[in-house]
Structures are given as structure tokens and as C-alpha cells.
Amino acid sequence: MRINGVDLLWRPFESLEEFKSIGQGRGGIPFLGPWANRLDEQAFYANGRRFPFDMDIGNVRGATPIHGLLLRTDRWKVVDVSENDSHASVTSRLEFYRVPIWMKQFPFAHTIDMTHRLQDGGLDVTTTIQNMSADPMPVAVGFHPFFRLPDSGRDRWRVSVGARTRWLLSDAKIPTGETEPIERTFPQPREVPLEGYDLDHVFSDLIRDGDGLATMSVWSQKHRVDVEVGPSYRAAVVFAPKATPPLPDGRPAHGDFVCLEPMAGITDAMNLAHRGIYRELQYIAAGETWTETFRIRARGF
Numbered sequence: 001m002r003i004n005g006v007d008l009l010w011r012p013f014e015s016l017e018e019f020k021s022i023g024q025g026r027g028g029i030p031f032l033g034p035w036a037n038r039l040d041e042q043a044f045y046a047n048g049r050r051f052p053f054d055m056d057i058g059n060v061r062g063a064t065p066i067h068g069l070l071l072r073t074d075r076w077k078v079v080d081v082s083e084n085d086s087h088a089s090v091t092s093r094l095e096f097y098r099v100p101i102w103m104k105q106f107p108f109a110h111t112i113d114m115t116h117r118l119q120d121g122g123l124d125v126t127t128t129i130q131n132m133s134a135d136p137m138p139v140a141v142g143f144h145p146f147f148r149l150p151d152s153g154r155d156r157w158r159v160s161v162g163a164r165t166r167w168l169l170s171d172a173k174i175p176t177g178e179t180e181p182i183e184r185t186f187p188q189p190r191e192v193p194l195e196g197y198d199l200d201h202v203f204s205d206l207i208r209d210g211d212g213l214a215t216m217s218v219w220s221q222k223h224r225v226d227v228e229v230g231p232s233y234r235a236a237v238v239f240a241p242k243a244t245p246p247l248p249d250g251r252p253a254h255g256d257f258v259c260l261e262p263m264a265g266i267t268d269a270m271n272l273a274h275r276g277i278y279r280e281l282q283y284i285a286a287g288e289t290w291t292e293t294f295r296i297r298a299r300g301f
Contacts, residue, residue: 006150008301023098028146029145032071033142034070036141039271044106045270045274046136053256058106061237073094075094077093079091092114093111093112096109096110096111096112097111110132113130126256127288129174129294131290138283139284149225155193156194157218158194158218159194160192160216163182164182164183166182166202167204167266169245173200175278198242199258204236212230221269225260226295226296228295230294231292234281235264237260269281
């Protein structure tokens with residue numbers, strides 16, 4: 001995504017072909033579904049039942065499964081492209097229910113329509129999930145945008161989050177159930193300089209404006225990026241790791257980026273909701289849809 005020829009998004013690859021060969025989903029604006037971030041066991045809970053993963057299939061890995069099943073899929077189909085003097089947009093569809101190894105792990109038949117719309121100097125991303133199952137479907141999806149500010153390194157950037165609450169995490173980066181006011185983390189009101197900070201934090205109780213939007217921001221002396229999330233994004237994650245040495249193949253491990261992540265729920269939302277710890281897990285009723293938008297606005301580019 002370029003504004004006046006300047007890249008807004010960080011990525012560790014130079015071309016689509018290189019991205020396909022890398023085998024991981026860093027960079028750009030990845031979609032995380034059917035769950036975002038980590039789960040605290042190799043299973044999830046919905047409608048009072050436990051759904052264990054079949055680990056022999058190989059599309060769920062690790063003791064703390066992370067970022068769902070769709071990060072690397074090439075099954076999206078473009079269903080609409082439009083443009084006029086004020087906007088350009090593309091809508092893609094993913095028919096989750098058609099893929100048996102996905103349904104084996106997350107047995108809720110659904111489709112996902114996603115529209116990326118360039119308008120008024122920014123990008124709107126609208127996601128619509130249709131539940132085709134006979135049972136309510138939990139919604140724990142999210143996005144993981146990687147932003148860069150080209151005028152300086154990340155230690156000169158500042159971040160703010162329109163939230164009141166931070167969830168404390170275990171060593172496995174799973175919410176413990178304990179929370180604290182955001183002011184305990186960010187010494188200034190909901191704002192922190194990145195120098196000296198290694199952030200991978202989960203926030204909720206988002207602060208809304210009159211239109212129901214909550215805002216996360218990163219800025220430098222010259223540039224600013226705001227991510228405005230609609231009311232069905234109930235949580236936010238800020239991921240801003242300190243820079244680390246390159247990987248053995250020369251690719252950067254962590255670099256000058258910050259991720260301002262819209263989330264339908266906190267990390268491990270489905271399992272924590274089952275245990276009565278998290279009370280904002282959303283469900284889509286049978287035959288119904290869930291729709292929400294987040295907006296990226298940039299200045300100084």
C-alpha cells in the first residue's frame with residue numbers, strides 16, 4: 001500500500017513470488033481466522049462443548065495453536081471489482097465449508113467476504129462472515145497489519161491505544177484473567193514511546209467516539225497512521241518487538257514495524273469465555289451474518 005510512492009506497510013519480501021516462497025505470513029495485513037492469536041490448549045470451546053483438534057492433519061501446530069487455519073491459503077476468489085472517481089474496491093470470498101480439513105478442525109460451515117476499499121486517502125477493510133451452520137458460531141477473528149514509518153527507526157515512534165484495560169499475559173502470552181488499567185502500562189495517558197519497550201499487549205474496554213469507533217495510532221515526527229475499528233472489534237493487540245538480528249537466510253526477523261491489530265475478542269477468547277473469564281465473546285446465530293469494518297488513515301506520507 002503506497003501513498004505518494006511511499007510504502008505504508010512493512011514486509012520482508014520484495015515481490016509476490018518471494019512472498020509465496022517464504023512460507024510464513026509476516027508483512028502486509030494478514031487475516032487471522034477462525035481464531036486470532038493463541039489458544040491455551042489444542043482445542044477450542046463453543047456452545048458449551050470442547051472441540052479438540054486433530055493434530056495428525058498438520059494444519060494446527062504447537063501446544064498453543066496460533067492464528068487459525070487461513071494465513072497461507074490461496075482459496076480466496078475475487079467476486080467483485082469496482083471503481084469510480086471517488087473510490088476503488090475489490091471483494092474476495094472464502095468458502096470455508098468447502099474444505100474438509102478446515103471443517104475437521106473448526107466444524108462451523110461459513111463463508112467470508114472481505115472488501116478492501118480505497119477512499120478519501122485511506123483504506124477500509126470490511127469483513128462479512130455468514131454462518132451456514134445449524135448452531136451459533138463463535139467469532140474470534142482478527143487482523144495483523146504491519147506498519148512502517150519511513151522517516152525514522154521504531155525507537156523514535158510513539159503509540160497510543162484508545163482502551164481502558166490491559167490483560168496480563170502468562171509466559172505463553174495467554175491472558176491470565178487478571179487485568180490492569182492501561183495507565184499502568186503507558187506512563188502518559190494511553191500513549192507510550194517505543195524506545196525501551198517490547199510490546200505484545202492485549203487491550204479491551206475500548207474507548208469509542210460518537211460513531212462507535214475506537215482508535216489505535218502510531219506516529220513519528222513526520223508520519224502518522226491511525227487504525228479506527230468498528231464496535232464489533234471488541235479488543236486490540238499492539239505488537240512492536242525490538243529489532244533482532246536477521247534470520248539465517250538473511251531475512252529480517254523483527255524490524256522497524258508496529259502492528260496495530262483489530263480483534264473481535266481478546267487472545268484465547270473462546271476458551272476464556274467457556275471458563276467465565278471473558279464475557280464479550282460474540283456468536284453468529286444460525287443463518288445470520290457478522291459484519292464489521294476497520295479503517296486505516298495516514299498523514300504525512
